[in-house]
Amino acid sequence: MNLFQITFALFSLVAAGGLLMTAMVVAKIRIPAALGAGHGIAGLISLAVLLTVNLRSDATPALAWWALAVLSAGFAGGVLLFRVLFRGAAPLLLLVVAHGSVAALGLYLLYGPAFRMS
Numbered sequence: 001m002n003l004f005q006i007t008f009a010l011f012s013l014v015a016a017g018g019l020l021m022t023a024m025v026v027a028k029i030r031i032p033a034a035l036g037a038g039h040g041i042a043g044l045i046s047l048a049v050l051l052t053v054n055l056r057s058d059a060t061p062a063l064a065w066w067a068l069a070v071l072s073a074g075f076a077g078g079v080l081l082f083r084v085l086f087r088g089a090a091p092l093l094l095l096v097v098a099h100g101s102v103a104a105l106g107l108y109l110l111y112g113p114a115f116r117m118s
Contacts, residue, residue: 007046007050012107017038021036074106
């Protein structure tokens with residue numbers, strides 16, 4: 001298992017947490033603060049790991065840098081939407097889907113470098 005695959009696995013776990021929270025929004029169940037904070041912290045750690053892997057690789061594929069940029073935008077959007085603008089309010093499903101879509105695009109871009117398809 002190479003470092004890009006480990007990073008892909010980390011982001012997949014973060015995405016699973018995001019899907020769980022999306023299901024909770026749809027079911028109108030209150031999201032525990034620890035789950036939201038854990039999702040954000042895990043995303044930040046995964047971004048740090050991806051940046052480190054990109055910087056340490058001898059020949060980092062362009063898709064890995066694009067994945068870092070898109071996932072960073074998704075992280076920044078999540079922080080802005082859910083910790084600054086709508087703090088304490090029930091998250092709107094449209095915003096949750098938009099945030100998840102950006103993250104899914106980043107995960108898709110990371111798939112190529114992780115599994116040698118770039």
